[in-house]
Amino acid sequence: MKPLWRNWSGSAHCTPRYLLTPRGEAEVIDAVNLAARNGLGVRAAGTGHSFNPLACTDGILLDLSRFAGVTEIDRQAATVTVKPGTTLRQVNAALDREGMALPNIGSLVDQTVAGAMSTGNHGSGMAHGPLSTTLKSLRMVTADGTASRYDSAGDPEVWRCARTALGTLGVFTELTLACVPKFNLLVKRAEVGFDEFREQAGEWPRSADHVQLNWSPWHDAISLRSLHRTDAPISTGSRFKPYRTTVDELRCGIIGLAGRFHPPSVRALSDRDSGPAGPDRPWVSSSADAFAFAQPIKFLALEHALPLADLAPALTELRGVLRRAGAYSPYSVLARVGAGDDAPLSPAYGRDTAYVNVTVPRPTAYHGILRSVEQVLRGFGARPHWGKAHTATAEVLSPRYPEWQLFQDIRAKLDPDGRFGNDYVNGVLGPVHGTGRAGQWHSKQFSSTSTG
Numbered sequence: 326m327k328p329l330w331r332n333w334s335g336s337a338h339c340t341p342r343y344l345l346t347p348r349g350e351a352e353v354i355d356a357v358n359l360a361a362r363n364g365l366g367v368r369a370a371g372t373g374h375s376f377n378p379l380a381c382t383d384g385i386l387l388d389l390s391r392f393a394g395v396t397e398i399d400r401q402a403a404t405v406t407v408k409p410g411t412t413l414r415q416v417n418a419a420l421d422r423e424g425m426a427l428p429n430i431g432s433l434v435d436q437t438v439a440g441a442m443s444t445g446n447h448g449s450g451m452a453h454g455p456l457s458t459t460l461k462s463l464r465m466v467t468a469d470g471t472a473s474r475y476d477s478a479g480d481p482e483v484w485r486c487a488r489t490a491l492g493t494l495g496v497f498t499e500l501t502l503a504c505v506p507k508f509n510l511l512v513k514r515a516e517v518g519f520d521e522f523r524e525q526a527g528e529w530p531r532s533a534d535h536v537q538l539n540w541s542p543w544h545d546a547i548s549l550r551s552l553h554r555t556d557a558p559i560s561t562g563s564r565f566k567p568y569r570t571t572v573d574e575l576r577c578g579i580i581g582l583a584g585r586f587h588p589p590s591v592r593a594l595s596d597r598d599s600g601p602a603g604p605d606r607p608w609v610s611s612s613a614d615a616f617a618f619a620q621p622i623k624f625l626a627l628e629h630a631l632p633l634a635d636l637a638p639a640l641t642e643l644r645g646v647l648r649r650a651g652a653y654s655p656y657s658v659l660a661r662v663g664a665g666d667d668a669p670l671s672p673a674y675g676r677d678t679a680y681v682n683v684t685v686p687r688p689t690a691y692h693g694i695l696r697s698v699e700q701v702l703r704g705f706g707a708r709p710h711w712g713k714a715h716t717a718t719a720e721v722l723s724p725r726y727p728e729w730q731l732f733q734d735i736r737a738k739l740d741p742d743g744r745f746g747n748d749y750v751n752g753v754l755g756p757v758h759g760t761g762r763a764g765q766w767h768s769k770q771f772s773s774t775s776t777g
Contacts, residue, residue, distance in 0.1 A: 330344060330386055332370075332376070333372060337380075341382050343385045346390065350464070350466065353498055356385055357468065367496070367744055372440070375444060377712070387496060395416060405501070405502050409498060413427075416502075426508060427502065427504055431616070445673070448535065450535040450552075452534065453535075457489050461501045463499060468740040468741070488671070510554060511555040513552075513607045517546070519644070523640075526636055537550050539658070581688070582686070588653070589653075591653040594655070623687060629699070629715075636681070639679075647694070654683065654691060656686075699715060699716060709722075
């Protein structure tokens, strides 16, 4: 009986011929050679936080969860070296013990470093690009069964492509990231009207070290969160602050279940349950606690990266489309910002970026919201987050990436037989030699992949 693998949200699954759990580089090499001898594909999986079938295969699936751990923290070089299955939570904890920290991370830390790198994961802040911009070097096993180290001084083009590659160039076996001395953040919240935000949208991205906004499209109030670096000591009880967000996630999950049977109830329950938003007194937190929170509820999410200047126009169009549709999610729309990147497949490639994220409960009743949002954002030249739900194909995506062909050339050089592809990858990137099946899972992402 073949093993069954599911991703974190339950939105994708597969039955690989072999589900292997390597603990080191030699076992990864053995697996790649096994695949070559038997004409099988190879995909690698971490904690499965991608919402699409990115890791799925009927060949060899490498579960990297046991190939984990922080191997070195070099305080003088300000770097941390990790194995690919190490989670961001584990990295944060190890760095904290040494008085160090990652300069910027997203809100979920149970993703593996390799998975986050491969899909363009990011936090927020105009001084920061995606997580992959902190990468200093990596080791990777390629399709010929050899392991090599890559950095910007060796082969710059391969290096840039490997930093965001969806696992198509090889299997990471070691990653070295830049880190910084541990720092605290002053957390502030404010509420502004929608029209007021549009007037200040040009200044807002640089108004703090890290910024984000949350907005329920049926309201005109926008909640702004700003994080400012500070030398002030951590506030009493600050470690419990992220749990308020976790409680909000639980609330959204419960409301989402009710809305599955009676969609109009989502708005009413959300308004009643949230109550009036009182002013928050600012507090100081460690960076890791300020950036992230525990996420106990499984959901489905879409995120697109668009030119920073288009954020306010995109939100304005989303407001009209979603209100006319009368479709509601209990989760607020989230927007973050970041610097551009030079990795050819980075969603932030070549431009200051706004990231617009829309989350919905898993039942199919909510998938229409994602379809509507995707069409709006696509009109602004947006690029989808590689690890989140979307329906774009290579035909849609290739014009949006100026160095698309460079990536295709590097992919053909390192993996000429498409060993590290799958049907889904061939759909979003195109097959290596222009042949093969094209993304049979695409039409399912906003429908039957939900387990309800």
